[in-house]
Amino acid sequence: MNSVKPNSYRSGPDERGHFGIFGGRFVAETLMPLILDLEKAYTEAKADPAFQSEMNGYLKNYVGRPSPLYFAERLTEHLGGAKIYLKREELNHTGSHKVNNVLGQIMLARRMGKKRIIAETGAGQHGVATATLCARFGLDCVVYMGAVDVERQQPNVIRMEMLGAKVIPVQSGTRTLKDAMNEALRDWVTNVHDTFYCIGTVAGPHPYPTLVRDFQSIIGNETKAQMQEIEGRLPDSLVACIGGGSNAMGLFHPFLDDSTVEIFGVEAAGHGLTQLHAASIAGGRPGVLHGNRTYLLMDADGQIQDAHSISAGLDYPGIGPEHSWLHEIGRVNYLSATDDEALAAFQLLSKLEGIIPALEPAHAIAKVMELAPKRAKDHLMVVNLSGRGDKDVPQVGDILRGKSK
Amino acid sequence: MTTRIDTRFAELKKAGRAAFVTFVMAGDPDPATSLEIIKALPKAGADVIELGMPFTDPMADGPSIQAAGLRALKVGMTLKKTLDLVRGFRKDDNATPIVLMGYYNPIYIYGVDKFLGDAKAAGIDGLIIVDLPPEEDDELCLPAMKAGLNFIRLATPTTDDKRLPAVLANTSGFVYYVAITGITGAAAADASSVSEAVTRIKRHTKLPVCVGFGIRTPENARAIASHANGAVVGTALIDALRNSLDADGRATGKTVNAVAELTAALAQGVKGAQQAAE
Ligand SMILES: Cc1ncc(COP(=O)(O)O)c(C=O)c1O
Numbered sequence: 001m002n003s004v005k006p007n008s009y010r011s012g013p014d015e016r017g018h019f020g021i022f023g024g025r026f027v028a029e030t031l032m033p034l035i036l037d038l039e040k041a042y043t044e045a046k047a048d049p050a051f052q053s054e055m056n057g058y059l060k061n062y063v064g065r066p067s068p069l070y071f072a073e074r075l076t077e078h079l080g081g082a083k084i085y086l087k088r089e090e091l092n093h094t095g096s097h098k099v100n101n102v103l104g105q106i107m108l109a110r111r112m113g114k115k116r117i118i119a120e121t122g123a124g125q126h127g128v129a130t131a132t133l134c135a136r137f138g139l140d141c142v143v144y145m146g147a148v149d150v151e152r153q154q155p156n157v158i159r160m161e162m163l164g165a166k167v168i169p170v171q172s173g174t175r176t177l178k179d180a181m182n183e184a185l186r187d188w189v190t191n192v193h194d195t196f197y198c199i200g201t202v203a204g205p206h207p208y209p210t211l212v213r214d215f216q217s218i219i220g221n222e223t224k225a226q227m228q229e230i231e232g233r234l235p236d237s238l239v240a241c242i243g244g245g246s247n248a249m250g251l252f253h254p255f256l257d258d259s260t261v262e263i264f265g266v267e268a269a270g271h272g273l274t275q276l277h278a279a280s281i282a283g284g285r286p287g288v289l290h291g292n293r294t295y296l297l298m299d300a301d302g303q304i305q306d307a308h309s310i311s312a313g314l315d316y317p318g319i320g321p322e323h324s325w326l327h328e329i330g331r332v333n334y335l336s337a338t339d340d341e342a343l344a345a346f347q348l349l350s351k352l353e354g355i356i357p358a359l360e361p362a363h364a365i366a367k368v369m370e371l372a373p374k375r376a377k378d379h380l381m382v383v384n385l386s387g388r389g390d391k392d393v394p395q396v397g398d399i400l401r402g403k404s405k
Numbered sequence: 406m407t408t409r410i411d412t413r414f415a416e417l418k419k420a421g422r423a424a425f426v427t428f429v430m431a432g433d434p435d436p437a438t439s440l441e442i443i444k445a446l447p448k449a450g451a452d453v454i455e456l457g458m459p460f461t462d463p464m465a466d467g468p469s470i471q472a473a474g475l476r477a478l479k480v481g482m483t484l485k486k487t488l489d490l491v492r493g494f495r496k497d498d499n500a501t502p503i504v505l506m507g508y509y510n511p512i513y514i515y516g517v518d519k520f521l522g523d524a525k526a527a528g529i530d531g532l533i534i535v536d537l538p539p540e541e542d543d544e545l546c547l548p549a550m551k552a553g554l555n556f557i558r559l560a561t562p563t564t565d566d567k568r569l570p571a572v573l574a575n576t577s578g579f580v581y582y583v584a585i586t587g588i589t590g591a592a593a594a595d596a597s598s599v600s601e602a603v604t605r606i607k608r609h610t611k612l613p614v615c616v617g618f619g620i621r622t623p624e625n626a627r628a629i630a631s632h633a634n635g636a637v638v639g640t641a642l643i644d645a646l647r648n649s650l651d652a653d654g655r656a657t658g659k660t661v662n663a664v665a666e667l668t669a670a671l672a673q674g675v676k677g678a679q680q681a682a683e
Binding site: 016024025026027028029030031032033034172173178179182185186189190191192193287288289290291293296298300301302303304 | 459464466484508510512559561562563572587588
């Protein structure tokens, strides 16, 4: 942990997109002018009250915000410790937090006059959100998805196609999220003139980690106000799962300077940290991929390693650069949950609260099961329930019936 | 500091012809065959060798070069072994410039200073690192220049006149004009738009301008070489290599020749080009 604390944990990145040594703009020259344009458009949009008010209208009436902050009474009783609140991002239109960011980026794309939208997706939630808003605004939509993920997240593939998007199964590399991102970048480099790349998490070259964080921060801002209203104070701890880290960053960022709030990010430990997993902070080190410097899973030669998680949305060998910085500076604790722990949490929440979570936030619930019993009964713990489990029902059903593993 | 690259382009200028720049992947399909291939390239007419550094996630490359990198990684290629390969080549050839081309992460993990020292010692002359735009010059470009290696920058159709000075500022050796927006192995650019772009770049720099992406045939090579100081061919050579492999992706008796023959044909194309007056 660093001994020198910054005045604020919320002031990053610097003008070159760095959070400490992390972040940056490691892209091909072809893309550099595009990300500079994007940065300019975003800066202008942020300063334009009309942009914010239009977005607020859609957030309320199309997405269905604010999402409730729900006291999970039976889960709390069952665990016998902290008072657990669920931030119900799974109730958003399209079923996850991803739509918050997509709405922002699609509105930016419209401002920039871009007519063709591309996206990468793992679990398909970001793809579905992108396909949805493209349908709403009459834009062409192409979604890259690893062939392995196309297989295990069929319901979302069907949804995207119904919404008019073209889903391209990616056969290169490990055929998961990382390769979908490579393929989306290859598309972008080719179709620079009319295409907007809608990145689904707080990763990629600057300014993506910042703009995705800003669009997702509505999660934390609402949570702060809602907790104030319900309990009259700040929460004591926050827990969220981490793929690239956008639902986590959205919840965490507004609280970073509230020093009494303990913050936990949960990576996917897959089969376990000594075997195949997707926990880049626990098992990786700083490297450069997909436009930024961040913690990555790689071998001694700097080759990127295969990640594994039961959850397609967490199956990525990297993490957003701001998380890498928050880890190094010691503001956020990064934990990890295995496939089996997530499956157990998936079932527990379904049975106790009547809420079937997506496998991704089931990782966060798994760590709540460990953390909550060790906390006092007046400890207020917020978990980001980033998505609903409909997409995972076939996969988990097969696993539970012993048909596959 | 004069590098082999500077010397080679000065010679070619005197001879009044464009450079033929070949790209192959280090360690593809195995280190021993790869060494034979790069040794054969100058004999077949290559003036400059670009040697790909294998990487798992080559974001700007098409399927052929992706597959070449994976073939090399599968047989255990590493950055250190790439440097060994160049050392092997330098035993018999101290004139042909070698430029390493690839992505930053393996170099970052090797350690920038150690890499630059080892690369220079191995006989490497320049670097083309796809994911290091001028905005990240502190990472490797400036240290490389200090270490006496050329840092060759890519200019692209999206690099407008306003941006060109920034792109060219710390460039040395030559400028690599990527003729299309796209990945390696995609469609060819037409000669007239290339000519326009090269003229535009030359208004900003005295460095030679080589053009690549999409050149596959001796005719393409001739057309491009009449408008530029060099033509770069990669995917076509790698496709020829791949077509010579056995069903398990291993080298056969035909592999080295397959690359050498296409190199010779392409070199004829480049040499047939009329050099545009400077
Ligand atoms: C429901 C849900 N939660 C979390 C994630 C992980 O992404 P992030 O870490 O960016 O929130 C995904 C990604 O697909 C998701 O679908």
